[in-house]
Amino acid sequence: MRWKTAEYTGWGRALRASGELARPEKRSALAALMAEAPAPAIGRRRSYGDACLNDGGRAVDMTRLDRFLGFDPETGVLEVEAGMTLGEIARILAPKGWLPAVMPGTGFATVGGAIANDVHGKNHHGAGSFAQHVASLTLITGQGPRKVKPGTKLFKATAGGLGQTGVIAAAELQLGRAKGDIVTVTERRAETLDAFLGLLDRSEATYTVGWIDATARGQSLGRGMLEEAETGAGLVPAPKPAKSVPLDAPGFVLSPPVVRAFNAGYYRRIPARGRTVVKPIGEFFFPLDRIHDWNRLYGKAGFHQFQCVVPVAEAEALREMLRRIAASRLASPLAVLKRMGPGRAGYMSFPMEGYTLAVDFPNRPGVVRLVGALEEIAAEAGGRIYLAKDSLASGDRVRAMYPEHGDWLAEVTKADPDVAMATDLVRRLGLR
């Protein structure tokens, strides 16, 4: 296997790594590589911080191991290689009436990455997390390949396990039934945070997501828009071809006045009494995928995303976070508020029952302090932050947020005693 020296980043582009990458195109090449010199796997690098970085070391790019291996139309169990993207599964299978049971906000995420971060989607309150729908996975450790089933400790250490038990080569996924490849979306305004949380609590829709205006202050603090959706069959115009951001944008593009004006306009995009629209599935589930490389809008310095979850009783913590965010004038238009259920598959899985808030911040002075303050509020509220998004947290705080860290560490140490799978995130947070 030839290794390529490259500089690479996560989706946030604020942290960088340089090291050697291999990109096997065949399963046999992956097996040979892992037998010779095991290294952590990376996919399409859609985690934001350093979960997908191994600075000064080696990593295995899994994007060419991306094939469908088998599908049982009776049970809906699909076997795929780990480099397959969730968007591709949806594109091919939705017309046949099936969808990944859980889909995160980007279709470019790979199956391997979705398992290793135990990602969630707009249906977490009902369907739980991604790895809860994994029927089995093929894991390659330094000792060779093995099949891992749910219910085992090794599975719990692999789901949401940040790639530390070995390389996920393939997986069997239990897909969910979809009525077709369109969605019916009902969009409603929420004028205040309380109104927003009320709408989220009462929602009975399969898919729910809230956009929040993180620049709104005073009376309007926490205002936003709730989208509730169901899949269906029908005919809608084909999605327009994706566009690309051709270069790193200059700073004024996301300056405070521009973001405030954009958010105000975006909020008024839907009528005050709400509306129902029909969209192709991709447009609802992966709205930003239509703009390739949108992370370049944040310019050369990149950006950070803060995502936390706090228990349902801690709405006041959310209010305090939103106050700080609005006062900082650092927020970008990308801010999401959702209700989470209790579903989680692994020791280090992010989800817990509560509200989850995600906000993007351009990498500017002041962000480190702001995010530190937000983390503190989340910690005091008994919440936790999402490691797939994190690039700034400290190890003590994170380990305290993940009470099963010890169980995870014990399994990881067994599976990878030589610590060959460590990544920048694991080292930064002292997780191993």
Next chain:
Amino acid sequence: MSETWLILGATSSMARALARALAERGDGLVLAGRDGDDLAALAADCRMRGARLAEPAAFDARRPEGFEALIARVAREAGVLNAAVFVGSMPDQAEIDADPALIDGTVIDSFSGPARVLQMLAPEIEARGAGTVVGVGSVAGDRGRLGNYVYGGAKAGFHAYLSGLRNRLTRSGGHVVTVKPGPVDTAMTWGLPSLPFMTTPETVARDILRAVARRRNVIYSAWIWWAIMLVIRLIPEPLFKKLSI
């Protein structure tokens, strides 16, 4: 009418991209190569994407005893028979300098092996009065250069062969497309010193499908390589022999 493709060297990433695109049209695919496990995975992938037929078949350019069975397999399919050739090998020129016997293998892999298969397939295409052969050559075959002239020589031979085969098949309604890709982002180029105007396997596959539909004769992928190779071909030999490009 239903179309069936014999894809030689189907485990290459360019072949994979083409096979997937053909699968989504519902075409039949006989995926020929050496790595049976990998071909089985590709066949499963293509069936999932809508291929009417997708099955692995054993093919090794250096084992002509298997060619008969391969031709017999595709000849069983009714409708239009097509073929796409992605095989070839490019040992490092320095390795060849040390062991000139490597030349034989390079020529068999990149030219004479696949040419023998196409030669056996040609009567089938003529009898059916339709069918397209896509031969993947290389810009390296346009002019012998210091860095890889054995590979270039084999590909130049393959280009000339494809030109002749086109001349032959056009008389009975068949067609041959010669594809000359520049550097493509594949396992073959991964980790090599950075190459200019690198393209992706998906782009090459798209260019091939377009060329087949429009019955183009010779295409470059990406098109910029047409301009680059035009310049390189126009450099007079007395000057060219002193360059290292």
